Amino acid sequence: MKTLGYAILGLLAQEELSGYDLMQRMKGRVGNFWSAGHSQIYPELARLEADGLVTHSVVKQQERPDKKVYETTPEGLKILREWVTEPPPANAPKDELVLKAYSVWLADPEKAAKLFRDEETKHKEQLSRYKETRSWMEHESGGDVLRPESPWFAGYAALRRGLIYEKGYVEWCRWVADSVEGKQDDSPKRKKKKVKKKGT
């Protein structure tokens, strides 16, 4: 069983979904830390069904094309439960921007500063979206986000990872951009204060 299979089982364990639904969940929610296109999802669903881990029923719709709605089998839930507490293989994250930072000493400082400022902005925006989602979740769940035995906890935990990740990313981008522009704080250990931007 590959990871994508467990990702699908994890989503189906919460609610019945079609392949198309799964595709949409793979952006947002889980998708922020595990994405997949529909060209991966449909074949994987077929494999899961062949292995008896999911079943599907055809739902006829008037207002849309018919769809196949999948749900986990007891066997599927069982192997998902076992997988969850298994330690994952340690593989380093791949981040092209870090690679670019590694060669930034060769680059035109102005262009480099622009790149890292732009990336900082992107990640700030992602951070804002996460914060909105957090507020929505905390309000909507009625406190269940903090109960680890509730399905609400699932999305909340992934979201918290996203919040921390993006917060760190923004901080790093700003540091690189500041450094390239010769504005960095020489003592990185001191707590940051918000610095008011002066006009150029």
Place this chain on the structure above:
Amino acid sequence: MKTLGYAILGLLAQEELSGYDLMQRMKGRVGNFWSAGHSQIYPELARLEADGLVTHSVVKQQERPDKKVYETTPEGLKILREWVTEPPPANAPKDELVLKAYSVWLADPEKAAKLFRDEETKHKEQLSRYKETRSWMEHESGGDVLRPESPWFAGYAALRRGLIYEKGYVEWCRWVADSVEGKQDDSPKRKKKKVKKKGT
């Protein structure tokens, strides 16, 4: 040109290296955010050479097998310099542990707590290694780590990403483990205080 090619060029821009050397650099340093096995590196070097971006010379050694030492060509440096300031394609990081967190509500709480405690430990250890490397770099470079036009800056920038990444990872693992054990702080916005562990 694919990313691996630029990763190799980025390393060769700092020093002449053999395929074997590159393989070792791809663990540690850059490797913490872009890894590759030798089975990728050797064919990629051949491709880069065919494209005129690197050249090699055979170095005969008495104490070891002979090796091919690669260096960038002016053309190679040029395209590397251009690539550095190009915005990278936005692709979501893949993190299997976040996926497991997503389904942790199904799992045995004790096993789940152990998993996230163990991961917390792993990332704490990685954080310690990074901190040691930082001290070494700051001392060894004579302050050049903070000069963006110095090659020292390269490794230092990647390292700082690692420090922030691991710090956030540890924080998140602890939060998940605490939550699963029913020990989490109910107001996530309050600054954390160190909590002394009581005996079970």
Place this chain on the structure above:
DNA sequence: GGTAGATATGTCAAGAGTGACATAATAAAT
């Protein structure tokens, strides 16, 4: 002499992931 380990370079098959191609139903707008 044998063998284990690091250095050194390569190939190959299989798996995972991406992007394009392909089809079709329905709704809404033109």
Place this chain on the structure above:
DNA sequence: ATTTATTATGTCACTCTTGACATATCTACC
């Protein structure tokens, strides 16, 4: 009517990545 967009499902070729296989030199140890 025709086009466009969304929903819905699928395949295929290509690329990227991993792990196994393969070979060879030199050192160090037994």
